[in-house]
Amino acid sequence: MAASTDNYIQTFRSAIARIFHANGAVVGGGFLVSGRTRNYILTCAHVVTSALSLPEDIVEAPSNDIYLDGSAPQKQRLNEIFNDFKEFAWRIERCLKELQFFKDNSRRLRVVIAARCLIDLPLDRTFPKLTLSPFNWEVIQDTATKYLKPIEMTSESLALLAAHLLYLTGGHPGGIAEALKVYRGGGYTVNLFLNSYGNQLWEKNLKKCRDQIRESLTKENNYLYESIEKLSIFPIINSSCILKEAVQRFKLPFSDDSFKLNTELTKTSIFTRDKTIIKDGMTRRLLVIGLLRESSPESFQELCKEAAEIC
Template sequence: MTNSSDLRKNHLGQLIAHLITEIEITSKQIVRTLDDVDKNKLQRQLNDKFNSLEKAESELNQLNRESLEQVELDKIPFTNRDAPIREITAIKSPPYRLVTAPEGYGKTEFLKQIQKRFQELQWCCAYASMSSYESIEDLEKRLANSLQLTLPEGHELSWGERLGLLLHNNWWATWQSQNQKGIVLLIDLDGSAPQQQRLNEIFKDFKQFISRIEKCLKDLQLFKENYSRFRVIIASRCLINIPLEYQIFSELTLSPFNLEVIQDTATKYLKPIEMTSESLALLTGHLLYLTGGHPGGIAEALKVYRSSPCTVDLFLNIYGKKLWEKTLKKCKDQIKESLTKENNDLYESIEKLSIFPILNSTWILKEAVRRFQLPFSDDSFKLNIELTKTSIFTRDKTIIKDGMTRRLLVIGLLKESSPDIFRELCGEAAKICWEYVHDRKSKNESAVAGTWSMQYLFQSLQQHAGFINSGADSLAYRQKLHKDFFEQTVTETIDIFRNTDREQIHDFLSTLKSEIEHDWEFQFLVNYYLHNDEYNDRPYKHLIKKLDEAIQNN
């Protein structure tokens, strides 16, 4: 938005406030005036003021729409968010939503797109940001200002009640006649995730704030009959669990970019360069390898590539380290800061355990804690308790439910240690998975063994992360890795249940194949770590072919 546009919007906001005051004064004068001539004169003045108010509001609305719709020629396409936008703006969507994601996911832009969609649906929208160090009173003022309204004065009203009364009065006086469908408050909880105590305070206040506004609106028929006509949507970088007593929000976590989304974004943004499909596919693979799918990192890399296009491999070598230092390290450091605030030992444990995409086995967790010599090596149960306090931990399947957070930690582990240390860590993880698979085999748990066999294959490849793009010999390194992976690692994995009955072999291989077919990250790992000059899905197809042959030959 230009400075002149900002000035014009400020002027219109002041003009509208002035006209509303003048209309109220003139309306009172008409009621008190007895002379018909004077009354008619005042009525004409009132009509003129209403016309001026309508024009000013129309122009301001147009400027607001333009500020939302304005797209610079070099702006990264807003991608991969249509589904959550539809979910949040749906008629039967929960009224209170909490949108969470690490820094760089475009939460602010996401809220602006939500605002745009609600405005198209004829909802009255207020948008405001708030840092974790500010008060609810600060937020309340900004929300009112967003609507070009002024909070009522008076100490007899508390926060929440002031905004609630303002929304109530304006709905009754103005918005209802404009056929508005409801009211939505969009709150951008900006900055780093706060410590647990402050987070508790913020969401305790949010709960009370919303309750007071809701109470003010309930004597209006629309809001009494339709609870979802008043909505609150908060975007935040929460890495700590919100206590249940303050949790009134239905949570939605923004997803990272997978390979398909990155390629679609790159295709649209790099169209002026007219890249070949092969080069575009390779660039997409490099971007996912460098960023783990982090939207902000991908956007930054695409801008750099478009401004100074070069060969794709040269871009990887020159810009790879800069991307980490300029964009991704900051995101990783904020994750570290949030976790170390609660427990100094917790970050080291989570960082090293993040090399496991899944970690739903107590056996695996205990072995990893012991072999990695983590701070909780003498008490893995205590580690479980500490992990449960963080919102990135889940007992469902993964140690870290947000895949992007996990991949950022893995990238950081590689960047801030060394390729050899990283290989040693992942190699130990591969041994743990291999031993667990054989432990499950001894207990005739063929399906569980199939699941963890894929994790063994994953670690067998991931340990080479620091070498597959290293120097002039990187192609030769990947070609040897390709040969060893299929001739040794995959063959040995397929043969694990060779000496058991046919049903167990079938369950094991079918589960392994199903896990691979439903895991886009593992598929990418196979294709990228084993690619030749071009990036394609031939390695993945070859792996599936070998599994199909093994199943058929059983």
């Protein structure tokens, strides 16, 4: 019975297709329908218009190609990147074999290529994939404990410092490294460090990262940034009701049309129709920190209060 159920589920999954916008974002789904002479993908009209960037009230039947699973531009690009990586690795190997050091010493060489965008590379490739843990409070505390070993600190102080670092940086590794370096050489107490160094860390390191996120998002759709920034208050948006309430309470520029907002958000690089709307948690936290730093405390608290009531 279990095997039969597994087969049924596998068959059902194989009949579902994701539909992509030309920029690689998922805009909807469809179902495979078998005909006598050919197969079809059944989906909604608004998914087609979103995939082709057409007006929703268009009457003429579109003739452009639509990207489905297996033909998505994002996957094509990932394959190109992977082939470039293979060539890159082979060139490194050839060059290193010519070095006298490696001719005289039978030592292994490990090349690590790291980037968040590589998480989508296929698992069955030549390169082994190591998924790094997020920079949460536990990881930051462990890092601080090891780096600040020469300094006498209690476990309570280290735990408090880790909490401050997560608050100041959102878990950004570059920001954490810079902050620990300053703390180790500055003779700070934990609370003094929070109060005196937070603004400097934002201006020197993290604001630039946030601005890069803003630039990439405004290139995709300029008027969406305000909505994305305010929605970053929510770690998860797993209900259309939440989005509908947010449009009304946050006065987002969509004339109370949460469905249109949802459609537009899925065309951006950091949003998806998954339960976790923002793919990258660190991106979300940097947007929230920017919102906190660049708005009044009162307006930020009011935004958080509205979000809490929505949830």
